[in-house]
Amino acid sequence: MSEPLWINIGGSFINRWVEFSPTMNSVPYSLAGAISLSFAITYIGVPVFNTFMKSIGVVGFDIMKNDKKPVADMGGPGVVTGFLLGVFFYIGLEIFILPRLNGLVYILATLSTVLIITLIGIFDTLTALSKEREGAGEFEQFKKIGIPRWLYFFIPLPAAVPLMALNAGVDTMSIPFVGRVEFGLLYPLLLVPIAVLCCSNATNFLAGFNGLEAGMGFVLHLAIGLYAYHHGQFNAAMIALTFAFALLGFLRYNWYPASVFPGDLNYTIGAVYSSVAIIGNLEKFAILCFMPYIAEAFLKAASRFEAESYGVLQANGTVKPRGDKVRGLTHLVMNLGDFTEPQVTVILIGLQVVVAVLSFVVVNLI
Numbered sequence: 001m002s003e004p005l006w007i008n009i010g011g012s013f014i015n016r017w018v019e020f021s022p023t024m025n026s027v028p029y030s031l032a033g034a035i036s037l038s039f040a041i042t043y044i045g046v047p048v049f050n051t052f053m054k055s056i057g058v059v060g061f062d063i064m065k066n067d068k069k070p071v072a073d074m075g076g077p078g079v080v081t082g083f084l085l086g087v088f089f090y091i092g093l094e095i096f097i098l099p100r101l102n103g104l105v106y107i108l109a110t111l112s113t114v115l116i117i118t119l120i121g122i123f124d125t126l127t128a129l130s131k132e133r134e135g136a137g138e139f140e141q142f143k144k145i146g147i148p149r150w151l152y153f154f155i156p157l158p159a160a161v162p163l164m165a166l167n168a169g170v171d172t173m174s175i176p177f178v179g180r181v182e183f184g185l186l187y188p189l190l191l192v193p194i195a196v197l198c199c200s201n202a203t204n205f206l207a208g209f210n211g212l213e214a215g216m217g218f219v220l221h222l223a224i225g226l227y228a229y230h231h232g233q234f235n236a237a238m239i240a241l242t243f244a245f246a247l248l249g250f251l252r253y254n255w256y257p258a259s260v261f262p263g264d265l266n267y268t269i270g271a272v273y274s275s276v277a278i279i280g281n282l283e284k285f286a287i288l289c290f291m292p293y294i295a296e297a298f299l300k301a302a303s304r305f306e307a308e309s310y311g312v313l314q315a316n317g318t319v320k321p322r323g324d325k326v327r328g329l330t331h332l333v334m335n336l337g338d339f340t341e342p343q344v345t346v347i348l349i350g351l352q353v354v355v356a357v358l359s360f361v362v363v364n365l366i
Helices: 005-020 029-055 076-097 104-129 138-145 157-165 186-205 212-230 234-254 265-279 283-289 291-301 329-336 341-362
Strands: 172-175 179-182
Touching: 029 076, 029 234, 076 104, 076 234, 076 265, 104 157, 104 186, 104 234, 104 265, 157 186, 157 265, 172 186, 172 283, 186 265, 186 291, 212 234, 212 265, 212 283, 212 341, 234 265, 265 283, 283 291, 283 341, 291 329, 291 341, 329 341
Parallel strands: none
Antiparallel strands: 172 179
């Protein structure tokens, strides 16, 4: 019997990691332990969180399935718990057992950013799920419709503050086809919050299919983690790889048919990615590898961000866009042929794999 797709994806990238690294012995035990613990805790913990979410009514319904059974609608806590414990293991080992950790402050700033964006995502999910208005006040209106649209795109901004306060990264940025540009104070005060804001929103735009956010996020973070490790940015590599394998553990339950939706996790995927790029000074590679999400953002902008990525389930089991216009990468794939929901997801994950591989090839050429 063939293995599940999520295992095959993980295995292929682990093999890539082995080939990419000089030797497996060069991988610190602390890093390997952090990755393994993050995956294991997430894999074990997500079903526990799912049960709890269902018990308190934090559920949603899959609009692309005929079966409208309730599905746990907040996958972030399970993933973030696994990620945090993996990072804590790394910090503990590197400080108390093998006292050699440099740059702890950047790791802690990244964790602060992740926790802030997670709280924001939880608030967004919970307010959107509330269905009854309790009064005419502003907060009650928030509870009725979730976070208002005018505020929706700006809520990730507070998560950038820890990285801004550190003056994280350097005052120069490497831009594809341009080279290194010196920005001075504009880098921490303007470009850092823009990076967190744009990445968090972009990963939230490309969503809605079982396994899509976690699958593409796994490839995205694994790629930048490998790149960071190869260039000696070990803290950035640890954060990216630990989060990648937390997503892989989550993917087991988010794959079609999903027993949990990412919900609040969508913002976190982008926030972690931007944090890794900032603390590792990996902007050029990060931009290249993020191209599918950038394309998604432009497509969504054409509809003034009103379009949804979802499709309409057809009688033959395939999914099709609701309208004729292409307003997202999922729409583009659905228009290319008769594909089922998991097939659309696999195609887009495959696109992210191709983009990641090409990014490794061309990053030093531009």
